[in-house]
Amino acid sequence: MKIDPNSNADLSAQIAKSIRDAIISGDLIVDQRLPSEAELSDQFDVSRPTVREALKRLAAQSLIRTQRGATGGAFINKLSFEEAYPQQITTSTLLLSMNAVSFETACEARYTLERSCAPLSAMRRTADHLATMRAEIHRQSQPGLTDEAFCASDVAFHRALVDGAGNPVLSYQLAGAVEAMQPLMNMITFSARDRAKIIELHTALADALEANNATGVDAALAGLESYTTNLAKSVMEKRKNKA
Amino acid sequence: MKIDPNSNADLSAQIAKSIRDAIISGDLIVDQRLPSEAELSDQFDVSRPTVREALKRLAAQSLIRTQRGATGGAFINKLSFEEAYPQQITTSTLLLSMNAVSFETACEARYTLERSCAPLSAMRRTADHLATMRAEIHRQSQPGLTDEAFCASDVAFHRALVDGAGNPVLSYQLAGAVEAMQPLMNMITFSARDRAKIIELHTALADALEANNATGVDAALAGLESYTTNLAKSVMEKRKNKA
DNA sequence: AGTTATTTAATTGTCTGGCATTTAAATGGC
DNA sequence: GCCATTTAAATGCCAGACAATTAAATAACT
Known part of the structure; x- marks a missing residue:
């Protein structure tokens, strides 16, 4: 050498x-x-x-x-998926924050990728995945939950959905997309009404997943995407008017 | 501190x-x-x-x-997508090679993610993206092409498809999935007949993209996935019989 | 005065040599 | 044969020095 x-x-x-x-x-x-x-x-x-x-x-x-x-x-070192996760998330987070990626673009990417997991997850999800999701939904409906905790629970919920596809490569790739969105999501303050709507969509998603209904899962995700995007838009609008 | x-x-x-x-x-x-x-x-x-x-x-x-x-x-340093690409690819490549991920699993993840870009790309792809894809198809039909060059062209083709979605976050996430597959793909030796079949599917894909036909793009990708998977299966089978 | 050449200072890049710490294996005593 | 001790090998850390690079300050010259 x-x-x-x-x-x-x-x-x-x-x-x-x-x-x-x-x-x-x-x-x-x-x-x-x-x-x-x-x-x-x-x-x-x-x-x-x-x-x-x-x-x-x-x-x-x-x-x-x-x-x-x-x-x-x-x-x-045997590079494991577990080790690679945090690095992937850190990099994705910095890419979003340093490159002025719009909320719409990041959101679109995230839901596009996540919806691609829907058919596989509807087919393969185990009872464990479903239980995790139900538990997170329950947590999300607790009253005193901070926005940060709500978002963290949201991430856990979606991760269970992705993991339900039973493909570790897919889970790894999605980790960056889903988790890197959290800081952006945290910037949105969720009102009680917004939370109720999100929980409603989460419940619909879990129900569809339980029924192995891929189309239903996809529809719920589409609903979440449009609701989140609109929510972000109106929050940004309000901030602009205040300033 | x-x-x-x-x-x-x-x-x-x-x-x-x-x-x-x-x-x-x-x-x-x-x-x-x-x-x-x-x-x-x-x-x-x-x-x-x-x-x-x-x-x-x-x-x-x-x-x-x-x-x-x-x-x-x-x-x-302002972390750019360009800088992050190679790291993402290196990590994905090592994850696949060190964790005994089956060809099926990797292939499923790759095509699942790629198919998720199909609708966006069918909507937004520019003439440039299309031209790149046509050029790569032409290169792939050259007779004397090595397997490595064929695979590299294949990667370039699929990257143009992904970039056509016009979402840099999506392109970044997909880079790892698509490029990391290349070493695995290189292990498959493509016969002239196989190449012709792949080129046929690529052409169908480009045609559908040109016609803004999302369903057609998706179908072509599904065709590619099943063809590639079967090809890999038969190659593995032959190797096992020889040994 | 303006321009060019030179010096200077700050900073990273690299090297030498050394000591501290950790760990497993070799050694020795019982 | 078992346990305590010593030893050796390796990484972790430090002090101090010099080389190379770069921009700014200075000096020299026209």
């Missing part, structure tokens, strides 16, 4: 890329131990701090994990 | 988290300059190498960029 010291990229970035490529290509496999930091600095002909910076880059992407002690070192 | 030296997490990880949280919460805004490494090491009461490791972690997630020189430093 050799590194070009005349490249405009950092040495640590080059080394990280070199190792990352080896992981992606399959040259390094899960749980395999990388050479020690001292050995790596020999191989790449750089100092140990530089190697360490490279390893931290990889650790930030959950590509490796490190362990101290005699048999320690850096190991290729 | 204070860091707990007794936590089981690395100091650099804690510092990175502290800064990352400040970015997510909006305390640090785009293009804002972080304190210099020397100042940060004072503030967090750690050494400069430790601060640097923290900054490299953030750089690995494209959350900051650094610049050398008198007015240099670390700046909060």
